[in-house]
Amino acid sequence: MVTEITELQLTIKDWASIQPTWCPGCGDFAVLNAVKNSFVELQLQPHETVVVSGIGCSSNLPHFVAGYGLHTLHGRAIPVAEGVKLANPDLNVVVTGGDGDGLAIGIGGFLHGARRNMNLTYIVMDNAVYGLTVNQASPTSGLGRKTRSTPYGNIEPPFNPITLALAAGATFVARTSSGDKNHFAEILSEAIKHKGFAFIDDMSPCVTFNKVNTFDFFKERVYKLEETDHDPSNYQEAMLKSFEWGDKIPIGIIYQNKNVLTYEEQDPTITKFGSVVRRGAEKDIDALKNILKDFV
Amino acid sequence: MSDLFNEISIRISGENGDGIFSSGDTLAKICSRSGLEVHASRAYQSIIRGGHVSYSIRASNQEVRAPADYIELLVALRKDSFIVDAIPTMTKGGFILFDSKGSRIKDEPIPSDVELIDIPALELARKLSPLKILRNTVFVGAAIALYSLKLEYLEEIIHEAFDRKGEEVVNINIDAARAGYEWVLQNCKLIDHNVKLKDRTEKVFIGGNEALALGLLAGGLQSYSWYPMTPATPVGAFLAKYGPNAGCVVKQMEDEINVANFAVGAGFAGARSACATSGGGFALMTEAIGFASIIEAPVVFIEVARGGPSTGLPTKTEQGDLNQLLGASQGDFPRAIIAQTTIEDGFYLGQESLNIAEKYQIPVLIASDLYLGEHFETIPELDFEKIPIERGKLILEEIPVEEQPYLRYKLTEDGISPRAIPGVKGGEHDAGSDEHDEDGKLVSDRRAGFPEAIQVRIKQMNKRMGKMDLLLTELPPPQVESNADHPDILIVGWGSSYDVINEARADLLKVGIKSSQLHLKYILPFHAKEVKEILEDFESKQIPILMVEANYTGQMARHIRAETGFLLKHKYLRFDGEYILPREIGMEVKKLLNKE
Ligand SMILES: Cc1ncc(C[n+]2csc(CCOP(=O)(O)OP(=O)(O)O)c2C)c(N)n1
Numbered sequence A: 001m002v003t004e005i006t007e008l009q010l011t012i013k014d015w016a017s018i019q020p021t022w023c024p025g026c027g028d029f030a031v032l033n034a035v036k037n038s039f040v041e042l043q044l045q046p047h048e049t050v051v052v053s054g055i056g057c058s059s060n061l062p063h064f065v066a067g068y069g070l071h072t073l074h075g076r077a078i079p080v081a082e083g084v085k086l087a088n089p090d091l092n093v094v095v096t097g098g099d100g101d102g103l104a105i106g107i108g109g110f111l112h113g114a115r116r117n118m119n120l121t122y123i124v125m126d127n128a129v130y131g132l133t134v135n136q137a138s139p140t141s142g143l144g145r146k147t148r149s150t151p152y153g154n155i156e157p158p159f160n161p162i163t164l165a166l167a168a169g170a171t172f173v174a175r176t177s178s179g180d181k182n183h184f185a186e187i188l189s190e191a192i193k194h195k196g197f198a199f200i201d202d203m204s205p206c207v208t209f210n211k212v213n214t215f216d217f218f219k220e221r222v223y224k225l226e227e228t229d230h231d232p233s234n235y236q237e238a239m240l241k242s243f244e245w246g247d248k249i250p251i252g253i254i255y256q257n258k259n260v261l262t263y264e265e266q267d268p269t270i271t272k273f274g275s276v277v278r279r280g281a282e283k284d285i286d287a288l289k290n291i292l293k294d295f296v
Numbered sequence B: 001m002s003d004l005f006n007e008i009s010i011r012i013s014g015e016n017g018d019g020i021f022s023s024g025d026t027l028a029k030i031c032s033r034s035g036l037e038v039h040a041s042r043a044y045q046s047i048i049r050g051g052h053v054s055y056s057i058r059a060s061n062q063e064v065r066a067p068a069d070y071i072e073l074l075v076a077l078r079k080d081s082f083i084v085d086a087i088p089t090m091t092k093g094g095f096i097l098f099d100s101k102g103s104r105i106k107d108e109p110i111p112s113d114v115e116l117i118d119i120p121a122l123e124l125a126r127k128l129s130p131l132k133i134l135r136n137t138v139f140v141g142a143a144i145a146l147y148s149l150k151l152e153y154l155e156e157i158i159h160e161a162f163d164r165k166g167e168e169v170v171n172i173n174i175d176a177a178r179a180g181y182e183w184v185l186q187n188c189k190l191i192d193h194n195v196k197l198k199d200r201t202e203k204v205f206i207g208g209n210e211a212l213a214l215g216l217l218a219g220g221l222q223s224y225s226w227y228p229m230t231p232a233t234p235v236g237a238f239l240a241k242y243g244p245n246a247g248c249v250v251k252q253m254e255d256e257i258n259v260a261n262f263a264v265g266a267g268f269a270g271a272r273s274a275c276a277t278s279g280g281g282f283a284l285m286t287e288a289i290g291f292a293s294i295i296e297a298p299v300v301f302i303e304v305a306r307g308g309p310s311t312g313l314p315t316k317t318e319q320g321d322l323n324q325l326l327g328a329s330q331g332d333f334p335r336a337i338i339a340q341t342t343i344e345d346g347f348y349l350g351q352e353s354l355n356i357a358e359k360y361q362i363p364v365l366i367a368s369d370l371y372l373g374e375h376f377e378t379i380p381e382l383d384f385e386k387i388p389i390e391r392g393k394l395i396l397e398e399i400p401v402e403e404q405p406y407l408r409y410k411l412t413e414d415g416i417s418p419r420a421i422p423g424v425k426g427g428e429h430d431a432g433s434d435e436h437d438e439d440g441k442l443v444s445d446r447r448a449g450f451p452e453a454i455q456v457r458i459k460q461m462n463k464r465m466g467k468m469d470l471l472l473t474e475l476p477p478p479q480v481e482s483n484a485d486h487p488d489i490l491i492v493g494w495g496s497s498y499d500v501i502n503e504a505r506a507d508l509l510k511v512g513i514k515s516s517q518l519h520l521k522y523i524l525p526f527h528a529k530e531v532k533e534i535l536e537d538f539e540s541k542q543i544p545i546l547m548v549e550a551n552y553t554g555q556m557a558r559h560i561r562a563e564t565g566f567l568l569k570h571k572y573l574r575f576d577g578e579y580i581l582p583r584e585i586g587m588e589v590k591k592l593l594n595k596e
């Protein structure tokens, strides 16, 4: 629920929490910054907001922002967030995690989440490496990359998260860069406002372990889609855009379809009762006895 | 012991695709509507066409809570019915209703002293319609005529099933039923039985899975997630159908890992949450069970066991997953494990388990199995008021500033912390799968190893584990049931075998063997002291003790030994996938007492 501006404006202070534990300079700081700024811009209420994450450096994010935080298991942020969302669709649910978390162990949840189109925002903090377990190859590590699990060079081609999200049916797909905080916050606000599954692949450099995909690497390559004639409502065009990765890397909204119903808008229970948590746990004896009529 | 002619015992069998289950179900419902107590069970394989399936009905004026030991009337649709059903499970005085021409049955082996009734079912059906399936209705009509059951009930059920398909379909079916019925009246001597048929009765006839699912709804279930797996699928199918009108969100997920994690998310968000699966799916769920426990989110996990290991015996029963339930998820963490004991028990257990989960903020694991989950019985009237919804220390109102800071994992005397859920102002907190402090902040990164963090760990562990001790004081300790002051034997069982052991004991009493029964339902936390006292008492009186379980190693016997130190020497273990029958328990008891 995006609250309208009220007399009591919330500020960045309302989202303050403990100090992050990331390495100085980590790309994840920009994600935290964007999250807070966008929450302020949209005037989300902390008590109505749940930030859900998996396990990894990046997945520690919920602890660093106020509101409700749910720091789940490695690779399970999406299904847990879906459980939260269907139990109480009135909540704002934002999911964060690493590329290992979402694209390796959690790939099933990610793809099915995309096709389900629940009203969730999912940010993959993509550093193309496993940070927390100290430098192993991830599904977005480039060919030839040397890590502790690929000491002779990575021989598995990387995934393209954008193409995957599009193929799976995500209705909002964007790429952002931790190197451009303000742009990131703008796109994140659009993602949160989007009605449906919004996916953001954020280029979030791991300054400790990834010496290839650095802030400079992205600075030299990124350009903003808003400044081109890219049409995010065109699925085919978006698909083609998703393949662009090299000397030029597009950031911004690659695809958005505003005309699809969300899962919640079609779920037979939610369309009848709204939030079941808000409704409360009920024992409707007459209704239950009615069920028994089918069992005589 | 099923008792020929003092009970009705019918089995209808044929191939998958023959419509055996719906014909069986019709026969069972006719018995139930005739005021009888009914027990019905199915046997089938993991294919959609072919194979050999059967539906067995036992009906009586007395309670029947176990499968019949013998078939009285076999409705044999296929050749295999003679080999699989007739030879092993028919005895003197039985009847076989079959269609030699329609089913091409010629030289099948026939048990001695049974009467053959060769009805031209297919021919009668063909006169009405080219649809082969209609012969089942002819058979059902014939079967009820043999037992002098009312044709009226069959017609009623035909209406219920086919009214939406139009008058023509209804009429053809009714004509087929009448054709079978009339044929028997004209050509056969009716079965002379002592069962008293009553006036029309409306008794609930329901399966173990369905009763458990209904119990969950009665317990205010608000979220159910699942992935199909035999034999837990009927829980999901029931809730998918009835959940939405009862305020329960039902979500089929992509695998059981995500089923379980969805359930934890819903539980965290404040929904009464459950999920169900069988052994293989449960194996995938285990990490999430520990997750639920450490973030203290209430969730009910149901495990309806089938024969293992691995894909094992997908359509056969076993109590072989107890070790898995006990060992699920890493580390030490509070949880309850409770076994469903009867169909009726499922209704109350569904409610009780949600209350325990929410009051203690723990995962509750329910152990059931294929036999219990998939068989149907007429059950006594359900008491919908008996178990109120209890939500424990759930906070739904804003937490005022004076009461800040709110500590989600506050150390309290009883180990249970007041629980705020998203949406509650002032209750904002972090819930994490890492070890955490009272405020939910993790101690696993920067602080791990610091003396203060070590203290946090110890305190949070003690707080969480203490909930098990508290829960044990609320759970009713096991009681010994006896049919004499000086019993000859104590039979120990758990979960789904309650009724079967009970009936075995009643049969034993008829031949002068007195017995006691100790039946275990609450598996974790365990009433170690009480169970030990009971077992030692019997041992000191030199009364033999027989453990009955449907698994290879005696998993409950091992659990009892782990909890009490008591070694159960005599075990009757069945692991071939078939149900434990009263007669077999009786034979074991007689063997043990040297009375054979
Ligand atoms: C089931 C399971 N497997 C493995 C791990 C170990 N583990 C923790 S974080 C992680 C990968 C972290 O990489 P990523 O998700 O990309 O996040 P980053 O640390 O780079 O932000 C792994 C493998 C775990 N916690 N749980």
Ligand code: SF4
Residues within 6 Å of the ligand: A021, A022, A023, A025, A026, A027, A028, A057, A058, A127, A131, A132, A205, A206, A207, A208, A209
């Ligand atoms: S290891 Fe890499 S990803 Fe992890 S906190 Fe440090 S810089 Fe960030």
